Amino acid sequence: MAGTSNPDVTPGGVPAILFDASAIADAVARLAAAIARDLAGEPVTLIGVLKGALFLTADIARALPAKTDVRIDFVTVSSYGNAAFSSGEVRLLKDTTESVEGKNVVIVEDIVDNGLTLAYLQGLLGARRPATLRSCVLLDKPYRRLTPVAVDYTGLTAPDAFIVGYGLDYQEKYRHLPYLARLEDRVSAG
Numbered sequence: 001m002a003g004t005s006n007p008d009v010t011p012g013g014v015p016a017i018l019f020d021a022s023a024i025a026d027a028v029a030r031l032a033a034a035i036a037r038d039l040a041g042e043p044v045t046l047i048g049v050l051k052g053a054l055f056l057t058a059d060i061a062r063a064l065p066a067k068t069d070v071r072i073d074f075v076t077v078s079s080y081g082n083a084a085f086s087s088g089e090v091r092l093l094k095d096t097t098e099s100v101e102g103k104n105v106v107i108v109e110d111i112v113d114n115g116l117t118l119a120y121l122q123g124l125l126g127a128r129r130p131a132t133l134r135s136c137v138l139l140d141k142p143y144r145r146l147t148p149v150a151v152d153y154t155g156l157t158a159p160d161a162f163i164v165g166y167g168l169d170y171q172e173k174y175r176h177l178p179y180l181a182r183l184e185d186r187v188s189a190g
């Protein structure tokens with residue numbers, strides 16, 4: 001996942017909590033309420049960006065009103081691989097399974113760091129003539145942008161730390177943590 005500095009991984013312990021499950025749930029509820037308000041009863045296609053947004057996409061979908069026509073799709077992109085720093089090249093590894101033409105699309109991203117991934121996806125999906133195209137992001141590092149990118153829904157502003165958990169990884173580890181944590185800070189395993 002997106003990193004800002006070389007993570008100083010010390011042996012033992014687990015990454016320390018930055019935003020706990022309750023803070024994540026509050027942010028998800030706010031995001032879903034804002035999306036539902038703007039949809040005004042219209043159908044929506046959520047496009048989760050794997051792998052990082054797998055839990056967020058599931059939680060946003062379940063927080064939308066039951067009466068909403070919600071479709072869920074995924075893309076897989078990679079710009080970091082197993083590196084702490086972006087290669088600057090975004091690769092589409094898996095496309096959507098359904099057409100987005102004429103749909104109300106919301107891109108669901110776990111984090112926006114330098115902005116290259118979201119900008120790439122907005123360009124890719126925007127060219128396919130969706131009715132509307134919005135972007136929903138749980139964590140934003142607005143001070144890290146290399147390219148300007150519009151974010152319609154932002155959950156939390158992230159500090160300049162390497163963040164793992166709730167879908168975010170370091171070398172594919174830690175995605176399973178039910179909270180967001182700072183990789184650099186370690187606490188005794190519970």
Ligand code: PRP
Binds near residue numbers: 049050109111
């Ligand atoms: C991460 C994250 C975003 C992207 C954001 O994906 O999930 O998609 O980086 O970074 P950017 O704004 O600097 O482009 P990553 O490439 O690490 O893949 P992953 O989601 O599978 O962990």
